[in-house]
Amino acid sequence: MISKQKHRFYLSLFFFMSGFSFATWASRIPTIKMAFDLNEAELGSVLLALPIGSLLGLPISGWLISRFNSKVPLAGGYALNAFSLALIGFAHNIYSLVGAVILFAFTTRIFNISVNTQALTLQKQFDKKIIGSFHGYWSIGGIAGIALSTFLLAINVSIQLHFTIVAVAMLAITMYSYQFLLSGDRAKTGNKLILSKPDPYIFYLGIVVFLCAICEGGMFDWSGIYFQEVIKVEIFTYGYLIFMTFMAASRFLSDIIIGKIGMPKTYIMSAAFIVSGISLAIIFPVFWPAMIGFSLVGFGTASIIPMSYALAGASKKYSPGMAISIIATYSITGMLLGPPLIGYLAHAFNLRVSFIIFALCGLMLIPITRMFFNHQKIANQEPE
Template structure:
């Protein structure tokens, strides 16, 4: 690979710029979440129509991720990430003013494609920056996605609670993202692969196994988001108004664990960190299901957050080290499989819970995560 874009930079500046790259999509996607009720009312949608329209966001992401890797190989990460964040900034205000389901669906498709392209390309950037640093950095990078999500949701909720018009709240969020882009993009990587790279390739060998691990871990994360509060309400008789504390405990624990995760990975080794994380996450699910009361169950959410935190970052590092596929193909494939876990998770858990019970569905998640610990015997790269 040859860097054809001569931009003054240093390894430290590239690391900070990569952290900013992870913060931005987390901030942007979280800024959309508080807007959903406003968008639903403005477009005149019922719950069923809203569910269909929201699928456009996931569809855009899934289609964009594989193509983003090929574009990054040909154009460099910098150009793809810049285009992705500009597209996300253009789409976000439209989400607040969409007058009907068609416009909202199209805006969500563009927004999802932009976020998906950014998610994929920022991991390509992170792999190169981490590799050149000679030390573990990936968990810290991923922590900034979580920090961005917290900041975006908190800022948008505060603006809307203060009476801000949704579209102007979106404009404020866009200003924040554009300011970060203006500072960071000069230090994003500009290398291009000299050979042509196909737009999509099926994962094979160790890349497929890494992708399956990411699918499982994103499935577990999606379960905490979509089913955690329902579980506390139905299985632990927690007040529905407070049941969201489960996801809060999970997400805060994950963020803290990622901020400290690079040191852990550096100290004990990547695969040992994965095994330990999977065992802690399994224990967390067991505590959630078996806990006699709400307080102990919330401790289970914390354990799941700690356990899951550093497994996906280690998998992306492994994707950058394997030789079965070029990383410009491997990372998009892994990103797509992981995101498929987020999308499929709610439906899969609901299907299992409907046929058996929600407790059994959570046990299935627990043993799936335990399988990740067993998979490490084939993941040494």
């Protein structure tokens, strides 16, 4: 019998590698922009392939989670994700690039829902909170991915070789680690998506993760270009690296912070960090203020999605897998609509102006989270 600690270790490894592979893609976006000679609007159009692929995966991912144990789509989705990453590196024209990006988003969608379903199921075996640490390992993986990208850029390694190395590592880890994932976690009820009036509990959480994901997605895809074109530094991964470093630190601290001050105050604190951080980077577009600003944004965004996933898992209407599937639709849509939105605004105005959208999303988190907790309080007072 596999111990819960071993399950936790290998599930953490998948979170780590997921962050690593996503950072590999995101950190090389400036390379892709230069290789295909794209302006900001054209790059935004390419990045629009991401939400398309993700939305195509919506019905598939929900069906897979309801039909199989989550380890099956987890491993299958991640293996295909490795293949799609390699395809991005070898894309030779804009059409093959867009096709590979769609497949990358599609498989990311399936994997993310599966791995978070595993995390919620494993959480039930522990007395202390462990959800935040899983997302922390995703961020640590992102830092490692950026660090490798920075090193390979410094020694002029091609994007083709870079993406192939990462893809092979992803496949090897998937093949070995599959045996250590949780089995028998298919929920018997709540697996069907009910097409009716939106459930306020899920809807409010969906809007929260949508707003946060716009910030995360925009920072993932545009922080390198911001440092390259606005801050004007040669090693453009600095901004992405500091953002991910503080995101990781916050996620490992999030369970402690939530235990001390509670989720409502943690949401407000997170929003304040996002607004102040991005404002600092916009008002003072030089190296150190931008680095401090990006670190504050990383600290602010870190806890929001893990908290929201944990709350979604407590839904009375849906199983954890289906609740996460619905919430992840909002999350991934925000994360993948944010980058093209920034691209179009940057083309119409400039990149500094376009980053104001992050501050607006941060501000909106405050009233939406208050509406959610008010709804939750009223619902808990109602008789069953």
